[in-house]
Every structure is written in C-alpha cells, then in structure tokens.
Amino acid sequence: MSELPEFYFRVRENGAAVYRVDTQNRQRRIEMNEIAVVNIKNGRVKPHGDHVLTPEETRVIAEWMAEREALLARRDLDDIHRTIDHLNLTAQWAQSRADDAALEDVTDRLLMAMHDLRSVLVRKKADRLMKGDKG
Incomplete structure (x- = not known):
C-alpha cells in the first residue's frame, strides 16, 4: 500500500475541511483529525476548535488553496468552451431536427x-477596448 498523505482536504461548496491524517496509533487505523476549515471565496482559514495551526499546516493549506483556485479557473474556462460547442450543436439541432413543439418549448x-x-459580452468588449485606447 502506498504511503498516505499527511493532510486530507474534504472539498466543500466554498472550500474544504482540512484533516491531518494519522496512522501512527496502536490500532494502526487511519485517523483523520480536523484541523481547519478553508473558504476559497473569501480566503479565510479557520482553525478547528482549539487547534493552533503550525507554520507547516498554514503553508500546506495556502498551497492547496492556490492549486484549488487554479483548478476551478481551468474548469470554468473548460465549461465555457463546452458551452460554445453546445450552442453550435443547438443551432444544428434547431435547423435540422427540431420539430415545432420542441422549438416552441425552448425558443x-x-x-x-x-x-x-x-x-454582457458586448459591454465587456467595449470596456476592454476603452482601456486599450487609454493605455
């Protein structure tokens, strides 16, 4: 069996619960002790209970937060590229396969x-162009 990580991040809606993984006990069972809760949206790290985060724990949490934010940004962009594909497929469907009832339902x-x-896109494009003219 491969070695377990020292920390485990249980992903939640806006971040994660952070656990320290412990296998060095007499029963050789895996224990996960919650040490903090992370909120990605506002950047807060709240220690769990009376736990005081060590510099190592703080570093590991900060690294995870940066990696998680990068992953979520990549997923957002990937979703947009999929949306473009879906819009094209929807246009093809509307042109070639949709019947009147289906079109009436979604049009x-x-x-x-x-x-x-x-x-939104036109306004944002105009904003970018105006910034370019000033710069």
Whole structure:
C-alpha cells in the first residue's frame, strides 16, 4: 500500500475541511483529525476548535488553496468552451431536427439567455477596448 498523505482536504461548496491524517496509533487505523476549515471565496482559514495551526499546516493549506483556485479557473474556462460547442450543436439541432413543439418549448428562453449573454459580452468588449485606447 502506498504511503498516505499527511493532510486530507474534504472539498466543500466554498472550500474544504482540512484533516491531518494519522496512522501512527496502536490500532494502526487511519485517523483523520480536523484541523481547519478553508473558504476559497473569501480566503479565510479557520482553525478547528482549539487547534493552533503550525507554520507547516498554514503553508500546506495556502498551497492547496492556490492549486484549488487554479483548478476551478481551468474548469470554468473548460465549461465555457463546452458551452460554445453546445450552442453550435443547438443551432444544428434547431435547423435540422427540431420539430415545432420542441422549438416552441425552448425558443423564448434561449433567445433571452443569448440576448443577456450578448449584452454582457458586448459591454465587456467595449470596456476592454476603452482601456486599450487609454493605455
């Protein structure tokens, strides 16, 4: 069996619960002692109970947070690329396979979502272009 990591991060909605893994006990059982809760959105690290984080624990948590934020950013961008593919597939479906009832079911919601997206993208593009003119 491979060696277990010293720390385990149980991912939660906005971060993780951080555990120190202990196998050095008499029963040779794996024990996980919660040492902190991490909130990725606001960057807070809250020690669990009376636990005082060591410099090593603080370093490991900071490294995990940086890696997690990078992973989530990559996933967001990957989701957007998938959305582009889905929009293309949706256009093909609407043109070649959709019947009137299916189109009636989705047209208004798709048009509103696309209008909203277009408005945001055009505004953001204009903002970037204005920044470029000033720089």
